[in-house]
Amino acid sequence: MQYIPQVLFILVSGIAIYLFAGKVSEIRRNIFLGRDEDLNNHSSQRWKNVLLLAFGQKKMFKNPLVAILHFIIYGGFIIINIEVLEIVMDGLLGTHRLFEKPLGEVYIWLINAFEFLAAGVLIVCVIFLIRRNVLKLKRFTSKDLNGWPRSDANYILITEIILMSLFLVMNTCDSTQSFFFSSFLKPLFNNFSEHSLVLIEKTCWWLHIVGIFAFLNYLPYSKHLHIILAFPNAYYAKLEPQGKMHNMPEIQNEVLYAMQPELAPTGDAAQTHANKFGAKDVFDLSWKNLMDAYSCTECGRCTAACPANITGKLLSPRSIMMKTRDRLEEVGKNIDLNKAFKDDNKSLLRDYISEEELRACTTCNACVEQCPVSISPLDIITQLRRYLIMEESNAPQEWNAMFSNIENNFAPWKLAPDERDKWAIEMNN
Amino acid sequence: MKVNTMAELMAKGETPEVLFWVGCAGSFDVRAQKITKAFATILNKVNINYAILGKEEMCTGDPARRSGNEFLFQMMAYNNIQLLNGYGIKKIVTTCPHCFNTLKNEYPELGGHYEVIHHTTFLQQLIDEGKIKLKEAGSFKGKKISYHDSCYLGRSNNIYEAPRKVLEALDAELIEMKRCRSNGLCCGAGGAQMFKEDEKGNTRINIERTEEALGTGASVIAAACPFCNTMMTDGVKNKEKEKEVQVLDIAELIEQSLA
Numbered sequence A: 001m002q003y004i005p006q007v008l009f010i011l012v013s014g015i016a017i018y019l020f021a022g023k024v025s026e027i028r029r030n031i032f033l034g035r036d037e038d039l040n041n042h043s044s045q046r047w048k049n050v051l052l053l054a055f056g057q058k059k060m061f062k063n064p065l066v067a068i069l070h071f072i073i074y075g076g077f078i079i080i081n082i083e084v085l086e087i088v089m090d091g092l093l094g095t096h097r098l099f100e101k102p103l104g105e106v107y108i109w110l111i112n113a114f115e116f117l118a119a120g121v122l123i124v125c126v127i128f129l130i131r132r133n134v135l136k137l138k139r140f141t142s143k144d145l146n147g148w149p150r151s152d153a154n155y156i157l158i159t160e161i162i163l164m165s166l167f168l169v170m171n172t173c174d175s176t177q178s179f180f181f182s183s184f185l186k187p188l189f190n191n192f193s194e195h196s197l198v199l200i201e202k203t204c205w206w207l208h209i210v211g212i213f214a215f216l217n218y219l220p221y222s223k224h225l226h227i228i229l230a231f232p233n234a235y236y237a238k239l240e241p242q243g244k245m246h247n248m249p250e251i252q253n254e255v256l257y258a259m260q261p262e263l264a265p266t267g268d269a270a271q272t273h274a275n276k277f278g279a280k281d282v283f284d285l286s287w288k289n290l291m292d293a294y295s296c297t298e299c300g301r302c303t304a305a306c307p308a309n310i311t312g313k314l315l316s317p318r319s320i321m322m323k324t325r326d327r328l329e330e331v332g333k334n335i336d337l338n339k340a341f342k343d344d345n346k347s348l349l350r351d352y353i354s355e356e357e358l359r360a361c362t363t364c365n366a367c368v369e370q371c372p373v374s375i376s377p378l379d380i381i382t383q384l385r386r387y388l389i390m391e392e393s394n395a396p397q398e399w400n401a402m403f404s405n406i407e408n409n410f411a412p413w414k415l416a417p418d419e420r421d422k423w424a425i426e427m428n429n
Numbered sequence B: 001m002k003v004n005t006m007a008e009l010m011a012k013g014e015t016p017e018v019l020f021w022v023g024c025a026g027s028f029d030v031r032a033q034k035i036t037k038a039f040a041t042i043l044n045k046v047n048i049n050y051a052i053l054g055k056e057e058m059c060t061g062d063p064a065r066r067s068g069n070e071f072l073f074q075m076m077a078y079n080n081i082q083l084l085n086g087y088g089i090k091k092i093v094t095t096c097p098h099c100f101n102t103l104k105n106e107y108p109e110l111g112g113h114y115e116v117i118h119h120t121t122f123l124q125q126l127i128d129e130g131k132i133k134l135k136e137a138g139s140f141k142g143k144k145i146s147y148h149d150s151c152y153l154g155r156s157n158n159i160y161e162a163p164r165k166v167l168e169a170l171d172a173e174l175i176e177m178k179r180c181r182s183n184g185l186c187c188g189a190g191g192a193q194m195f196k197e198d199e200k201g202n203t204r205i206n207i208e209r210t211e212e213a214l215g216t217g218a219s220v221i222a223a224a225c226p227f228c229n230t231m232m233t234d235g236v237k238n239k240e241k242e243k244e245v246q247v248l249d250i251a252e253l254i255e256q257s258l259a
């Protein structure tokens, strides 16, 4: 009989971890549906980015107050997970506060610190809930978040509040020990018998750990996946100046061979590959673009800084990321169902992201600059634009005129190339 | 005053210290030509040994690439790189942040390796070295100036200080807009938007930005990009403020203050 809780615990954790691992490998598979992009160079600089951008949350500090609040949740969450280690060990071994004896005084000190953090996390979560739902910040009231995404953000905050409360109540009702913070809650339980206190403590313990497992399995469906993916995403972030666009060597070579036919390969090597230019669907984007989509916190900092969005255009870089993720999830489900992807006559372009959105972008990099988790919505936008122009010859009339001017007059305007140095001739006279 | 072309110098067997890449706006746009002339005047005044490509210069391909036309971009890049390498160009200065970005960041992997400097950095260096001497009481002394960050200089290439340092040399009162430096708001021209109508929306981007600039109470809006200049000038006209507020390039501000 005495082993029942242990067996139950092993069963629960086993199922939780199994489910989580399954979803993780599904997401991994989805990300690698993207095209290859080699991002393994300059590892020291990349690790520096992990430290600064992911651990240090450098971009968040553009707004120091929010950064500090977010840091409390993030730090608190990570550090309190050390306590979860003890909880898991207790569950496996059927012990109670396994680390208490060996750590002695340090243990009390540690738990006091955890309680302090737990209270901090709890308070910040309440502040964030109010900020999201009462203060009407534009980036939270935006239609980008209509439906599930808005609830998602609230569910996470509420779950964290519940988890932290359980942790504190559990400590309060533990008559074997008294800790600094939870001792303030003791009066609440004054009239309870020893027996019911033990029962409450045990219940909180179970709810807390089951809550954590549930949270773990909720992560992959949520914007909260960023707490994991922010790290690899910072590692693989672009190291070159933000203004540099990705080169297209296939086109570079095509132009080169047209200009210098003697360089063109002959025979087998001459076979042109049937790759399409630019991106129409998630398969054409790079795996980093797809990891970006899963890393997005849906915070809307990008959209709040986007000149197109600010002036009322349809484009919202946040929604570019959310739509990319939605399409990728849809493709993933399609693959699960049919073993391999079965054409569904849909694509990221148009079924999810419209021409109008793509056309509104000024390539200003504000979205890239703002993003706290190293995402580039712009990189996706430019690849879709490339598809529109090069595969569909689909451009607004003014752009077609600009193209032909560049081609014929070597300038985007219809002006005689001979006049290019008119200003200099004027100065010379 | 003489503005030499590379071809002329080559014929004389001379090589300039630096190539002045003028860009399409600087060459053809009536407003931007004034910026080009102002910068050339400064170069002449401080005796920089420079040349332009003249009729041989072509669009870098920036608007083509950003609208999605990679073919056209690669064609322009190929031609320009052939030309630049043919002349053995080592150092380039340009008044256009878009040309700057393309020449500096995008041409190297296509075979064009040059030291590329934006004119604001170039001017800052000349001021620091004492080569540019400014009037004691220049016309901008004490005036309120607000600097509009160009996306292709700022976020794209992390150049925020050079233009500001140059403005400080004018003894003017610099007032920042709320959205400045890395948080700066685009003028609306980038990404080939310059060459088409805005998509549907509540307002134009240049109006939004001009309103912010006018809100600072500055009498000069300083720009460092010919496209920003056009956008802000249009914005100021739209708000009927062209009598009170001037939109000037950093090079023009310096040229008008030369001792």
Ligand code: SF4
Pocket (backbone or CB within 6 Å): A302, A305, A306, A307, A308, A309, A315, A316, A317, A360, A361, A362, A363, A364, A365, A366, A367, A368, A377, A378, A381
């Ligand atoms: S790069 Fe495009 S999407 Fe990003 S902020 Fe600028 S205009 Fe918006």
Ligand code: SF4
Pocket (backbone or CB within 6 Å): A295, A296, A297, A298, A299, A300, A301, A302, A303, A317, A318, A321, A370, A371, A372, A373, A374, A375, A377
């Ligand atoms: S792309 Fe970045 S800035 Fe934009 S919503 Fe996602 S996480 Fe936030």
